[in-house]
Amino acid sequence: MRRVSLYDSMTRATRGFAPISPPRVGLYVCGLTPYAPAHVGHGRTFVIFDMVARALRRWGYRVFYVQNVTNLDDKLIARAAEADDDPLALAERHFLDFRRSMERLGVRSVNYYPFATDYVPEILDQVRALVDRGFAYVASDGSVYFEVAKFPRYGALSGQKVTALQPGARVEVDPRKRSPEDFVIWKAATPGEPSWESPWGPGRPGWHVEDTVMTGKLLGARYDLHGAGLDLIFPHHEAEIALSEAATGLAPMVNYWMHTGLVSMTGEKMSKSIGNVSSLEQAIDDFGPAVLRFYYLNAHYRSAVDFVPGKSLEECREAYARLALPATRIAELLERDGPDRAGDPVPAELADAAGELVEQLDSTLAEDFNSREAIAALFGWTRRLTELVPQLEHLDGAGLAQLDAPYAWARETLGLFEREGSTRTGAWARVVPLLLDARARARSRGDFAEADRIREELRALGIVVEDSSGSTRWRFADPS
Numbered sequence: 081m082r083r084v085s086l087y088d089s090m091t092r093a094t095r096g097f098a099p100i101s102p103p104r105v106g107l108y109v110c111g112l113t114p115y116a117p118a119h120v121g122h123g124r125t126f127v128i129f130d131m132v133a134r135a136l137r138r139w140g141y142r143v144f145y146v147q148n149v150t151n152l153d154d155k156l157i158a159r160a161a162e163a164d165d166d167p168l169a170l171a172e173r174h175f176l177d178f179r180r181s182m183e184r185l186g187v188r189s190v191n192y193y194p195f196a197t198d199y200v201p202e203i204l205d206q207v208r209a210l211v212d213r214g215f216a217y218v219a220s221d222g223s224v225y226f227e228v229a230k231f232p233r234y235g236a237l238s239g240q241k242v243t244a245l246q247p248g249a250r251v252e253v254d255p256r257k258r259s260p261e262d263f264v265i266w267k268a269a270t271p272g273e274p275s276w277e278s279p280w281g282p283g284r285p286g287w288h289v290e291d292t293v294m295t296g297k298l299l300g301a302r303y304d305l306h307g308a309g310l311d312l313i314f315p316h317h318e319a320e321i322a323l324s325e326a327a328t329g330l331a332p333m334v335n336y337w338m339h340t341g342l343v344s345m346t347g348e349k350m351s352k353s354i355g356n357v358s359s360l361e362q363a364i365d366d367f368g369p370a371v372l373r374f375y376y377l378n379a380h381y382r383s384a385v386d387f388v389p390g391k392s393l394e395e396c397r398e399a400y401a402r403l404a405l406p407a408t409r410i411a412e413l414l415e416r417d418g419p420d421r422a423g424d425p426v427p428a429e430l431a432d433a434a435g436e437l438v439e440q441l442d443s444t445l446a447e448d449f450n451s452r453e454a455i456a457a458l459f460g461w462t463r464r465l466t467e468l469v470p471q472l473e474h475l476d477g478a479g480l481a482q483l484d485a486p487y488a489w490a491r492e493t494l495g496l497f498e499r500e501g502s503t504r505t506g507a508w509a510r511v512v513p514l515l516l517d518a519r520a521r522a523r524s525r526g527d528f529a530e531a532d533r534i535r536e537e538l539r540a541l542g543i544v545v546e547d548s549s550g551s552t553r554w555r556f557a558d559p560s
């Protein structure tokens with residue numbers, strides 16, 4: 081296993097990474113609340129942690145990567161009510177779209193996407209334990225609140241002092257709470273909402289508690305690495321720490337915290353709740369997944385980035401095309417003639433340089449996942465090879481593979497230089513819609529046998545087609 085260092089938000093220092101039971105690594109990243117389509121800001125966090133998981137795996141760590149899905153919350157209930165829809169079904173549809181975007185982006189490192197509502201019995205156990213241990217109390221309406229004052233370490237991660245949140249200025253007083261900073265872990269249900277029976281009456285889980293229950297169940301009471309966007313540090317991650325450590329008595333809940341920098345849009349916060357967002361799916365359609373990954377990884381993951389629609393990705397498209405030119409040429413030659421193609425051997429000096437560069441790329445990325453510097457080094461390699469592009473076709477297959485080694489490194493860790501259309505996703509994303517069009521035409525002329533045949537053929541190929549309320553969606557079947 082390669083030595084890795086990373087910036088830990090809790091200690092505010094760069095530390096050597098030491099998993100609890102190497103080579104295993106438990107990685108948890110806060111996932112999506114799928115009440116609306118994913119935006120470009122979400123894509124950044126998920127591509128960055130995809131890179132983290134890919135790199136750790138390359139270096140010999142066995143990463144188990146869990147990303148939760150908050151499939152029920154106030155916003156989902158409100159959105160569903162507007163559309164006279166079921167909140168759980170709405171979440172499911174947005175989640176399927178999100179998974180398709182992730183597939184197209186090459187984000188395939190997540191092992192498991194648990195849904196919050198699948199963990200209600202375990203959530204009830206944790207809420208009960210917190211009440212029994214005196215950390216939580218039951219309010220008059222049957223909701224259960226965590227009492228922040230009972231957990232003195234609250235605020236350690238974010239640096240927010242609880243005293244700054246004490247009653248007084250500009251805090252709305254909720255009569256159900258003992259103190260304004262207390263937060264709900266079990267919400268008494270309003271009639272018509274999805275709800276579950278509990279010792280305190282019908283209700284549903286609060287937000288923070290689902291994370292600690294799922295990590296406890298899937299990764300253990302203490303695990304290695306927690307990641308998310310910086311905007312979740314307070315109160316969400318403070319709340320996670322308090323709930324887990326109070327419920328289990330084991331600390332720290334997690335040994336390393338990694339937070340990605342914020343994405344603004346033309347200078348303003350990008351947020352679904354403000355409506356100031358740029359669709360992830362649209363950006364992939366317009367520029368392709370590689371350009372988007374390049375955009376995300378060409379900045380250090382902790383830096384704030386500003387997204388200017390049109391401009392940001394337009395600039396990246398040109399830069400990425402320059403960067404990828406020799407890789408593209410090499411791939412074309414190898415694809416055409418195969419790895420055993422005849423030709424001249426590559427000059428030893430150049431082959432050595434490629435090998436040294438791969439080692440340099442690994443050590444650069446192993447220092448706090450500095451993908452920006454790694455990409456800068458790849459640009460250096462591209463400059464060197466660009467002069468050689470006309471001579472590439474005289475080289476033998478082994479020589480081309482040697483020159484390709486730095487790009488192959490980037491394919492594995494950064495997910496760049498995948499040949500569009502040659503990947504599972506790329507080809508399917510083009511072909512499946514054509515078949516679904518043919519199926520829709522068959523149905524519209526009443527030829528349901530033909531429509532069913534197309535669906536069954538796709539199923540045999542591992543593609544699931546789903547019809548719901550007038551629209552048709554597709555996804556890859558879950559691996560069995």
Ligand SMILES: [Zn+2]
Nearest residue numbers: 110111291316
């Ligand atoms: Zn979370």
